[in-house]
Amino acid sequence: AYSGTLVAAGQGAGVVVATGMDTEIGRISRLIGEVETLTTPLLRQINHFGRLFTAFAITAGALLFVFAVAARGYAWDDALLVVVALAVGVVPEGLPAVITITLAIGVRRMASRRAIIRKLPAVETLGSTSVICSDKTGTLTRNEMTVRRVVTADEEITVEGVGYEPVGAFSSSGARQEALPATAAHLARSGLLCNDAVLTRGQDGHWRSEGDPMEGALVALAMKAGFDQEGERQDWARLDEIPFDAQHRFMASLHAAPDGKAERVVYLKGAPEQVLAMCDRQATAEGDEPLDEAYWAEHVAAAASEGERVLGFAWRPTNGGERSLSMDGVEKGLIFLGIAGFIDPPREEAVAAVAECRSAGISVKMITGDHGVTAAAIARQLGLADDPKVVTGAELEAVSDADLPELAHGTSVFARTNPEHKLRIVRALQSEGAIVAMTGDGVNDAPALKQADVGIAMGRKGTE
Template sequence: MPEVVKGARSSQQVDSREFWHAMAQDDVLERLQSKATGLNEAEAADRKARFGPNSLPQAKQVHPFWRFLAQFRSPLIYFLLVGALAAGLLGHIVDAAVIMAVVLVNAVVGFAQEGKAEQALGAIRDLIAPQAQVMRGGQRLRVDAANIVPGDIVIVEAGDRVSADLRLLRSHSVTADEALLTGESVNASKQAVPVARDAALGDRSSMLFSGTLVATGQATGVVTATGSQTQIGRISGMLEEVQPLSTPLLRQINQFGRSFTRVVLIGAVALFAFAVLVRDYLWDEALIAVIAVSVGIVPEGLPAVITITLAIGVQRMAKRNAVIRKLPAVETLGATSVICTDKTGTLTRNEMTVRNLAVEGYQLQVSGAGYAPDGTLTATDGHDEAPALAAAAPIIRCGLLCNDADLRESENGWSVVGDPMEGALVTLALKAGAGVDRLRTEWQRLDTIPFDAEYRYMATMHRGPGGEHVIFVKGAPEVLLDMSGADPAAWQERIVNAAGRGERVLGFGMKRLDHAPPRLTHADLEQGVELLGIMGFIDPPREEAVAAIAQCRSAGIAVKMITGDHVATALAIARQLDLAEEPEAVTGAELDGLSDGELAALAQRASVFARTSPEHKLRIVRALQSLGAIVAMTGDGVNDAPSLKQADVGTAMGCKGTEAAKEASEMVLLDDNFSSIVAAVHEGRTVYDNIRKVITWTIPTNGGETLLVVLAILLGFALPMTATQILWANLLLAATLGLVLAFEPPEQGVMQRPPRDPATPLLTPFLLWRVVLVSVLFTAVALGVFFAALEAGRGLEVARTMVVNTIVVAEIFYLFNVRYLHMRSLTLRGALGTPAVLGAIAVVIVAQLLFTYAPFMQELFDSRPLTLADGALIIGLGICLMLLLEGEKLLMRRLGWFAELRS
């Protein structure tokens, strides 16, 4: 092999690479030892072993030590560290050690969850790894971009992100967005002819560069460089996308933490002054008590637990084929109120089948489904089979030759490589008994006009077996009618009938040429085209999509179908899907005449938008958002990127989606299935529920511990818990029960309630009520136990030990109450708990037994052993507390005050 592809770092390779753009195509192929049919698998494997995968170097990672130190950057943590320092200086070594333990546990939890979140987000690159079409051994294959090697023949089209540096061998109407490399905002035009040796990077029109986007057209090129040897490899740092780990809710939590810290500081100073000046506490005892109270009330672990909850949601969604690219989407999904979705492949199976075929004088029906060539063509209207099949032969041949798709048979059945409708045309030819390979060989393709949304047709020019030249065209039937000048009235009824049956209709035509032009252009089709007929394609709805739409309707989520199909076709599918009671359809042409205000009213009412363009999609999303809707939007093409970015949750298709669509989205569906969107919304609602549960459990329980000591200082009686005991309870519960709510499964009826209002504040009226109620109840129960033990002559140490155990048991039972915000907790399912809950409770029980009975713990925390009767009393009080809170939950629901939790 020439030196140009032998030495990965040789200067000769670098010099030669610089001038691929100036070489003739044959010279490029010769130097790369490649050919138009591509490398074989053995050659590709050998080159990958020598050059490595086609990927850029990993970004420099932050050292784990610095990531760990970053966990201490919080006003809440600064406050705790100052408290630990003060306790240490006062000689309260145990208190200082416990405070530091609280801080360290929080840092370890945060460090661990951040690593998991980064792994979950980083793994997305593997889940949605870019792919490319290559020629290997004469066959077109789709491979991961990482497996591309120098010398590979790569096929690209509009919307693709180029996977490696390519020297073009064939190009048609290609433009590329190279702003990433050149900074030019205007797309660069590309062609296969060489350019000057000293051409600047932006002028190398014979090259496509890795990382750039193909905006229009189709091209075939040979790979000249991969990985770090590409042009973009030199500036790979620009490609690193920082995955944000902050969400609006987390920012709200952090702001709450800063405000809370200020309030705690002011309250701590006031309480210290009162204890020393009014209650005659020794200043060091007062200070350590105030520090303990402050540590107890500070919810230092809340941001970490909330981020854990979000990261768990990301992992759960990935298992359901919905990959979250940006963490805030997890939170937003829970508030989604409208889903705008494409039809083909998302709501339907994307397994197109030609169902009906109409030519001059004949109508044929096609049996079979999917891409398997099993089925027959049958003449309808009483016609004989033979003349009908003979009349259909030209349109079948046109459909096969004006076509870029191939069929593949595997253990999983037949599949299509390329466009589903084109795959259906290949299947039709096989059903008709046509020799597919023979026809494609005999009718040599000379040039192509790829399908373009602006023109809505595809055309190919061929040299036939007898030397004749013919252009074959397929596209929207109205376009073919205009091209051919055929009488629209003769065909309109057939088109309408097919669309009314839910079929997608394509027109087909041909034009005979006296001689072949150098290039095929749109002008060549302005006259002389013969209409061959039309075909009706059926793409049946996915069964799971029908169920998912029913789920959306029960959840108060509107589903809008936005499609390029005819109105009749779209409405037929909408009715099969039960998209609405009476689906209303609007066309793109009708949208063009509406103002933004008029469109907003119509967008809310209509369920189907037919014959739409990407510009219409963008307007529809904006119109719905202007009404306050939270919009999830699906898209797959490069032109969908604006609407995907505009949507609250842009959702790209993982199978058929372009890289441009994926990069503009917050979520990628690995299976292109509508039901996966609904599953993601379900998970998003569960995540938000769990976040509410974490907040609802954490703040009131901290408030109960704090109020207990504050009342003792204000009213002048002995502290029911020592500073060290408060810190012990805070450390134990924060490290166990404080985490388990992040793992809660969804409650029943998650998708039977309306979408939540995303503007709901963190401290809602219900949460404020719960803070007050639970804090007062905890305080009342603990003080009752404390004074009863003292009155019985049990001693201060025993009374305090009972209070600590009462607080811990009360928080365990409160956890069971909080696990179900929208339903009763007193059920068998509620009592059984989850493995995470039961495991955490087991840890708490073991720790409390050690606290109460282990001599070394008694020495550290001044605790005393309790009797069996004491334990029974404490557990009974916990049960009573839970029953009381369950009664409060029922009362709230009956009074209608519970509605905010259901939003």
């Protein structure tokens, strides 16, 4: 975990491996310190006007002085007083006040639209913006994972609904279904039980996930299927678990059957390729059958190509004597239930905003840490470009600073990026004369936000 990480759920022990400027936050702080503060277009224009006006006033004053003394016979001291008086009179003393008042009116109007302006010239710079670089999660998307599809050995089911609200219908092959088929319902139950997240409804009526976003989406799926999250977890009491770990890439839990039965059940979820390797059978409406690996590989690839994150689900009944879980006990002999595809849906207002920007000639670019395929799918849904070009962070590192401006100009999506990549992209766009606005919602966006002509930090709808 990085310095500053908040623990959302669970417990554990940590070993400190770096402090101060050697931490990730320290590295970001160093990048911020290296960014030079830019002058806004308005201030550049005012400074240019001031220099021209000063040169004009001095030149005109000198010529007038010479004319008054040489041609009109004025005494040099009288001529000097006249020139000074005229120079003072021609200076537009009210210009700074007029500019300040005008910008203040703009700040007030922006505040009425829930946008707080820290520096007055940023109001004018917003109107000059030619390129907008935006983060994806929490800015262009809702930052609320949603199960969009469930695939079993029998069929593929589309799940409706947005966010964590447990409301939405199911459909298969275009036909609406009132309830999930048995195998898909079993998958939904496994996703609810092998899960540490809890969905809660706030006073504003908005549903929120306390825990991992993908686990919250699984709870919402189960509730859409008619399961009660508290009731099911009480009935199927958890006896033991193997927490998720990036090394083994799955989570497993052992549950006691309801109504005092001696049966025990193991549920498991994780990376589909890992879960498939632990199974030798798959569940169908007619019963268990041999695992069809080609079928699952095809559907996993199809879900991933549409920008979905995919989880696989499996289960295994026990003889009732099993009271704890071990890695050896779950690494083989499981029954594959199916896969679920998750997506962080775009904000409706973001889709409309992107369309307005493109119609106004403003280019919108997505800079994200997500996988390239996922980012490209979201970009198509947002309408960032007719055929969005994707460049990854690894590809950026192979491009020199001299060649980067051309690449940045023609690219709509930058994926797998880190704070240094974001900073280079903004600088490359500015090197071609673009006025760049950068939106971000996390501390990793801070260097690029400072470098941009307009840095827009997301507030209530951001992730940080």
